[in-house]
Amino acid sequence: MALIQSFYSKPIPNSTKNSSGITCILNDRRLFFYTCPQDIRLNHDYFSTLLSCLSSNHIIHLFESMLLSKRILLFSSLPSKLTKCCLALSFLLYPFIWPYSFVSIMPSSWLHDLLDSPCPFVYGCLSETLEQIPSIIDSDDIIRVDLDSNTLIDETERTNILPVNLRQTLEGSFEYLKRFRLVAKLNSTLINIAVSEACLHVFVDLFSHLPEYFKRQQNPRSFSLCSNYFTRYDSGIDLQSVTSIDCQPTDEENRLGYEFRSKEFLDIQPNPSYVLFLKEFMHGMIFLKFLDDYQRNDSTKTEMFSLFYQRLNERRQMTHDDLTINPLVRFRQTIDLLETQIKQTSKQTNSSFSKFVKTILNRN
16 A cells, blocks of 8 residues: 555656656565556557467468458457457557547447448447447458457458568467466566567668668658549549559659658569569558558657567677577567566565666667
């Protein structure tokens, strides 16, 4: 009770890089330290909940489905599980964000009308909603996920869009965490870091050359997300005109505030499977929204992408020998080392441990 009262009397620290956190000394000898991590994805147990509810293959399929901007419904009888899993899925996309409708707990009275919308969405629904709206079962264009029974129904065209090597590494990383770390009740912060890094590795590998072919203008005339995504002709809207994005930048493209030499970016890719994925993904709203925010001269945007910038720099500085190491082996070694360090320092109830944890959170 004394510890709770001590914390309660102090203001909650801001989630910023310069936050000093809260330090409380109990009985003049025991020190406790709390700080808000800079990355909101790490201040929760969402990823561990997701891993405990769904198989690795199901999670990766949902990950790919979101990259394809599909319509997803998740069900559970427990509101807390539903909310955590929905948010975990959205955080898997970092450094990208889900730009469409997202509701972690959707009231059944609203759902019936919203299902008729052609727009992508991620909705969480209580299990009783299935009984109230039977038409959901008949919807063949909606991916339905039962978190309580670890089942996934997808009658849409199922394709593994991620390059094979990246998908195998991601699946192997998740399986490693589920089999050898989740069951051992590993530190939840470490689980969050591990899941986050596993997914981030996919995007870092795919976009490692992005800084070479992307440049934001210093004084853009205006900002307009995908203003030339469609081109209107006399016959209406020509959807095929999206291929013009691959051409050299025009004056109209420069109105967006950046220059992205997409054709050269695709030509430099080391793997044909990377090109196949990128050609489709780069025409979607998720990527276009990312380009609109990437390298924006804004403190909030800079903090948002700080981890992505750091991982890109690390990837670009790797030697040939570094790149020949199996990424799954490197992932396991990193998690094992981090776990060992945490166990060693957790035995110390002093400020050095607080600084160590704070460094991990701010870095990741």
